[in-house]
Amino acid sequence: DIQMTQSPSSLSASVGDRVTITCRASESVSTFLNWYQQKPGKAPELLIYGASSLQSGVPLRFSGSGSGTEFTLTITTLQPEDFVSYYCHQTYNPPWTFGQGTKLEIK
């Protein structure tokens, strides 16, 4: 199985800050890497697909980059509603696997 290592597991930041979350795959997943945001008690929502494509309706302050084994999710100008959890997700080879998640907290 492809292991996805996401870092950091938690992150403290302030409204208006820029943050980056990293996801590393144990082997190449090409661009089959997605990012999800999850609010407490809710289903995840797709932010980024294909490593760098912004899902329709997602604010432009979210962006993704990378290919192969190294990927990043960047959020510029943090808004209060962004302080929730984020997951990376590889769909290159089944079983599809997720990173362990990053919880973004207000400093």
Added chain:
Amino acid sequence: QVQLVQSGAEVKKPGASVKVSCRASGYTFTNYDINWVRQAPGQGLEWLGWINPSSGGTNTAQKFQGRVTMTRDTSITTVYMEVSRLKSDDTAVYFCARAVRSRTYWAVDVWGQGTTVTVSS
């Protein structure tokens, strides 16, 4: 609008089975695979498998093979996931989710609201 609506919460005893439904609307049901993902309390996301609603073909994570069965009823645009021989660590929220794919990506773009399954004696 595109929607996946799941069945309600379940409480089961260890060793029992549970069957969760996921009704799709707002799109052509047979054009998109439906995936199942679960999340134990306070934990991350875990993929169980997918079903192709057109063919009925499935791909189940090895960890769940023999215990998880996915089926569909195209007449009512509904997919089902049954977990047998339940254990306490199967306690989780189970999500169904639609997958979209192309040559360079394969992503889950629409999620059901989740079904809480509690396994307790």
